[in-house]
Each structure stands twice: as C-alpha cells, then as structure tokens.
Amino acid sequence: NLEVVKVRDQFEIENNSALLYDRGNGNLIDNLKVFETPERIIVYAATDRGIGQTENHDRVVINAPVSQFAVLDGMNSAAPSQILASKILAFPDNLGRSLEEAESELKMRRIPEGTCLISAKLTPEKILKISQIGDCGAMVFDSKGEHKFSATHEVKIRTQTLPIDDMKEFGITQTSQKLISTFPVSFFSASYSGKPYCYDDIQLEQNDTVLLFSDALWCNFSEKEISIMIKHNNNPQDLFKKISETLMRKMLAEKSLIFAE
Numbered sequence: 001n002l003e004v005v006k007v008r009d010q011f012e013i014e015n016n017s018a019l020l021y022d023r024g025n026g027n028l029i030d031n032l033k034v035f036e037t038p039e040r041i042i043v044y045a046a047t048d049r050g051i052g053q054t055e056n057h058d059r060v061v062i063n064a065p066v067s068q069f070a071v072l073d074g075m076n077s078a079a080p081s082q083i084l085a086s087k088i089l090a091f092p093d094n095l096g097r098s099l100e101e102a103e104s105e106l107k108m109r110r111i112p113e114g115t116c117l118i119s120a121k122l123t124p125e126k127i128l129k130i131s132q133i134g135d136c137g138a139m140v141f142d143s144k145g146e147h148k149f150s151a152t153h154e155v156k157i158r159t160q161t162l163p164i165d166d167m168k169e170f171g172i173t174q175t176s177q178k179l180i181s182t183f184p185v186s187f188f189s190a191s192y193s194g195k196p197y198c199y200d201d202i203q204l205e206q207n208d209t210v211l212l213f214s215d216a217l218w219c220n221f222s223e224k225e226i227s228i229m230i231k232h233n234n235n236p237q238d239l240f241k242k243i244s245e246t247l248m249r250k251m252l253a254e255k256s257l258i259f260a261e
Contacts, residue, residue: 011237013042017092019085020060021078024048028244032237037067039126044240045069050216051251057115058214059085066092067122073136073214075187077113080106084115084188095119095131095196099188106190114189117196118151118212126204131196134187135215139223143207145231151199152218209239217243220250 011034022031031046043064049056057074059081070088074081083105087098116134130138130151140149185194204210209230233239
C-alpha cells in the first residue's frame with residue numbers, strides 16, 4: 001500500500017524475527033527499527049536503557065513472520081527479560097511453552113528477579129490477541145485517534161460466567177450462572193505458576209494504531225494525551241518521534257525534580 005512505499009523511502013524494512021535491547025542514550029527514536037508482517041502491517045519498535053540507567057533491563061521481541069510481538073520490562077536485572085524473550089523467539093506462536101521453558105531456566109540458574117510482559121498476536125483476519133503479566137500495557141486507537149482498547153495497570157479484573165446447578169449455601173436453590181473474578185499476576189519469575197491474563201480479541205480496522213509499552217508510557221501519559229498526539233501526527237514515524245521526544249523531556253524533568261527534592 002502507499003504507506004509501505006513511503007516508509008521504504010525512509011527506512012530499511014525488515015521481515016525477520018528480532019530481539020531488541022539497545023543501550024542507547026535515553027531517546028527511543030535513535031534506536032528505531034521498522035518491520036513488516038505478512039499482512040503488510042508496518043511495525044515500529046525500539047527500546048532504550050532509559051535516563052540514569054547503566055543497563056537496559058527491557059527487551060522487545062519482534063516475530064514478524066508470525067505477527068507476534070512482545071514488550072518485556074525487566075525488574076532490577078536484564079536476565080529474566082532476556083531469557084523469556086529468547087524463549088518467545090525459540091517457540092513462536094506458543095507463549096505458554098515459552099513461559100514454561102523460561103521458568104525452568106530461571107530456576108536452574110537460580111535467578112530471583114522477574115519481568116513484566118505484554119504480548120500481542122495478530123491473526124491473518126487482523127484480530128489482535130493480547131496477553132499480559134504485570135504492568136506492561138497496550139492501547140488501540142482508531143483512524144481518528146479515538147480510543148478503542150486499553151490493557152494497562154488499571155485493568156486488573158476479568159469476570160467469567162460459569163454454569164452451576166445449586167447454590168444452597170447462599171440460600172439459592174437454583175441458578176444458571178456464577179460470577180468469578182480473576183486477577184493477572186504481578187510479574188513473571190522463577191516461582192511463576194499461573195497463566196498470563198488474556199483480554200478479549202480486538203478486531204483491527206484500516207489505519208488503527210496499536211501501542212505496546214512498558215510502564216514508562218502509562219506513568220507519563222494519559223490516554224487523552226496519546227489520543228491527541230495520534231490526531232496531530234499523520235504518520236507512524238512522526239507519532240513515534242513525538243512520543244519519544246515528549247517522554248524524554250518528561251523523564252528529564254522528573255529526574256531534575258527528584259534531585260531538587
């Protein structure tokens with residue numbers, strides 16, 4: 001499509017699998033890489049050590065051939081995010097096995113730290129499947145910049161409906177439904193024994209914008225701020241640059257405030 005042609009004029013577009021872990025200088029735009037999925041969807045990806053950090057604990061997984069993507073926010077160490085990211089690459093399209101293999105290696109190597117995760121799988125029908133562990137997140141906006149979906153630290157409860165025949169202990173003799181709330185685990189580690197929190201499928205439309213991110217984004221931007229940036233930046237590379245530069249300014253201001261206090 002026309003957008004792909006425009007991007008090819010500015011970037012070398014890759015269609016392979018990759019694990020990103022740039023050290024960088026705090027500015028995501030300097031580490032930007034561009035990928036294309038079999039559905040001809042353009043993916044912009046970058047990670048950076050952040051301001052004031054000597055090591056990048058985070059990882060970004062791009063499994064372009066199978067349209068699978070993940071952002072991992074390492075906690076106090078790069079080892080858990082690196083191990084889990086490598087397993088996601090080793091077992092594409094099988095997140096459950098990736099988690100099992102990573103848990104086993106963390107135990108074997110006696111690594112106590114953990115990582116958060118947001119994983120997205122895009123089907124050929126352009127249905128997006130989101131899985132979450134911890135406070136990494138995802139947002140989807142339509143072509144006009146209007147919000148369609150959020151998976152953030154604030155979205156913590158999913159309600160399931162299960163059929164039952166009897167609730168006598170509650171004084172009810174017959175009913176057909178029972179509501180059960182489930183909560184996502186806070187992070188992945190060697191002691192992990194649950195499953196990622198899976199959201200309802202999202203049907204993507206032409207020119208939708210999908211963001212996958214660590215907590216650096218939701219800690220510094222509201223959904224309204226991101227929506228405004230999408231509305232005022234007509235192409236993805238301009239949007240990525242605007243988010244990156246604004247995030248850097250906000251984090252520098254926050255760092256200055258902390259030192260001042």
